[in-house]
Amino acid sequence: DAGVTQSPTHLIKTRGQHVTLRCSPISGHKSVSWYQQVLGQGPQFIFQYYEKEERGRGNFPDRFSARQFPNYSSELNVNALLLGDSALYLCASSLASGGFSYEQYFGPGTRLTVT
């Protein structure tokens, strides 16, 4: 079975530009979450979507936005890129939102470098 897939694998952008990252969840999973992992730190929660609705938002500026499509895939958009946005962006999928046993499966990530 295919796991969580993310594209692109690597990306280099210039300050001020816009970027779109894509994620396809495991088949049957309806929830997608996005995390930012800065070098040397643990991942930080950005967004969670379930059934195309935003269910959670972390402490990130409005330059960050996301959406989920009818096939449950998701996009993360970042506007007006800053050097500090350079990070590994991780997507995770799960069967449902919240619940007693909340298990997420992570993709390999997209490495974004802002110059």
Add this chain to the structure above:
Amino acid sequence: AQSVTQLDSHVSVSEGTPVLLRCNYSSSYSPSLFWYVQHPNKGLQLLLKYTSAATLVKGINGFEAEFKKSETSFHLTKPSAHMSDAAEYFCVVSVGGSQGNLIFGKGTKLSVKP
């Protein structure tokens, strides 16, 4: 608010010796706790999870963790380290409820010496 603190940023052991990675948590209610592993240039892999069933949780690759409510700890152990265990390990607490996002610790880098 929920949080986790990984007490060691770097742990070094010799192959064949026990591994102990320490984690303390803070939660206003009974938490769901996880350990994830991240090998270089690879995604995060779930090692094990605690969801208020048995307090001793067994995971993959010989790892296990014990939930101790009185000590608010969830330490990860393995009796005998292998070279392939060298990686970054994250202790994680789930916010749960309608949001269900994960809160990660800062990670512990495990080095295994031959």
